[in-house]
Amino acid sequence: QFDALTPHWWKLWQQSPSATPFQSPAWLVPWWHAFAPGELATVAVWRGGDLVGLAPLYLEHGTAGSKLLPVGISLSDYLDILAVPGIEAEVVGIISESIFSIGWAQWILSDLPQDSVALAMKHPEMDRPTAHAACPVLAIAGDETLAGCVPARRRRQLRRARQAASRCGRIALSSANGSPQTFLDQLIRLHNVRWAEHGGGVLANPAVEQFHRLSLPLLDAHGLVRCWLLAIDDRTIGAYYGFHHRGRAYAY
Structure with missing residues (x-):
């Protein structure tokens, strides 16, 4: 049912x-x-x-x-x-x-x-709502430089990071929308490398991996996925897992 x-x-x-x-x-x-x-x-x-x-x-x-x-x-x-x-x-x-x-x-x-x-919801036995977890939200404003919403110091850091990456090789940022399983393969590989010295990590749980492999294709079919892969000289070195709905991007 x-x-x-x-x-x-x-x-x-x-x-x-x-x-x-x-x-x-x-x-x-x-x-x-x-x-x-x-x-x-x-x-x-x-x-x-x-x-x-x-x-x-x-x-x-x-x-x-x-x-x-x-x-x-x-x-x-x-x-x-x-x-x-x-x-x-x-x-x-x-x-x-x-x-x-x-x-x-x-x-x-x-x-x-x-x-x-x-x-x-109202009920005599219910506790009053309390603050639980912070969820930072950034309202995007201005042109493609993001000068209207991102501090100048942060934008300088981003430019320096991009220049440093460029010195390592040819940068390519590609959308993985339409290829959810390929994206998850890369994400899990990177996640395992990131957590190798510490052990664990959320994607090390087989049930969590199964969940994302079931869910991501369905979300992708409804146009809700925003997945990106970052490569240097054709080697994937970064992954962004997110969603997009009604003008809001969710960095999952």
């Missing part, structure tokens, strides 16, 4: 003004397939045949009781509930009523953006 929501989910996601790539089925359905760390407890709100609200949640059972957690936790920059504009309050009310009828000891909603639909 979770997988079957996908076509309806995309329509809802496209309508939701607060949605990011991390609330899309291309991100969250593969996350569940790769990890499935508990029991699905997702709430879907329908109006006729239209999906108008979605809270992708699951229950994680432990000795201290069950925790209700968002699907996508730990690997997503943002988490949230989706709702059709104009009826958010009604949708959130229905979702709240359904969620409070489920047996759990603790419900955790983390990494909510400032315009999150989930922040509209």
